[in-house]
Amino acid sequence: MPAKTDHEARRRDVSAAVWRVLAAAGFGGLTLRAVAAEMGATTGLVTHYFPSKKALIVHALELAESHTRELVPATDGVHGLEALRQALAAVLPLSPEGTEINRVWVSSWDAALADPELHALEKARYKRWRSRLHPLVVEAQTDGSLPPGDPADLVAGLAAFTHGLVVQALFDPRAFSHKRLAALLDTHLDALRPTGSVQ
Incomplete structure (x- = not known):
């Protein structure tokens, strides 16, 4: 043995x-x-x-989430909107590793939509991601960098915006360069700032 x-x-x-x-x-x-x-x-x-192939796919999803977490920078000493920006930028395909991970995630959606068990795993993964973003949004609301309101709604909107950029960049990387992706994220976050807030 x-x-x-x-x-x-x-x-x-x-x-x-x-x-x-x-x-x-x-x-x-x-x-x-x-x-x-x-x-x-x-x-x-x-x-x-x-x-079984199902066991293989479940493991592959675990691997993808593990690789994704490795790209998220530590936010020690970084707070508010900047910590949120870094967390969102970590999801974008801004490096070969980030692009590879996002290609894997997007390719998993078909299987996850068709299989109840995989669907539940993907739903839980998105919930974990939103949970990690939630305190960063609350902190940015508290310091006035983001508008008041239900932080869960802001989290949902930011997650949707970020993944929208991911999909567009995967299909048209020349139009959505690393520099443009970062700029689009910054512009979106700046547009959410309440009028009169300090940059």
């Missing part, structure tokens, strides 16, 4: 292969056979860790 460390190392190898397949072919190309081929292994080895 393989040692626990060997088992964990092999699982990490399978996870890395899952991510490479996702990055290259999206969720439509994610199969047990494709992951095995990427590893130069048998499908039996892959099914030892992920017994």
Whole structure:
């Protein structure tokens, strides 16, 4: 029987292969056979860790969320609107890694809309994202950088705006360059400032 460390190392190898397949072919190309081929292994080895395609997809979504969190900068010492801006910018495809992660997420939507379990996982993921943005919006409202009102509505609007930029940039990266994406986000946040607030 393989040692626990060997088992964990092999699982990490399978996870890395899952991510490479996702990055290259999206969720439509994610199969047990494709992951095995990427590893130069048998499908039996892959099914030892992920017994079905559903298990593989659930793991892939977990990987995507983990990779996304790694892109979010620490906000120690950053507050209010600037902390919110950094959190939103981390979601945009402003780097090769960010672009790769967003391509994976967008490719997952079809599967998530069609499958109740995956749908529930995606719904929960969006709820977690909004929960992370919520205190940043409240802080910006408290210091006068954002208008008063229901912070949940502001969070929903900002999340929708940011993901709208993501989709447009994925389909037309030349028109939505990294510089333009950052500028559009800044312009949108500035437009939300109450009249007379300090820049």
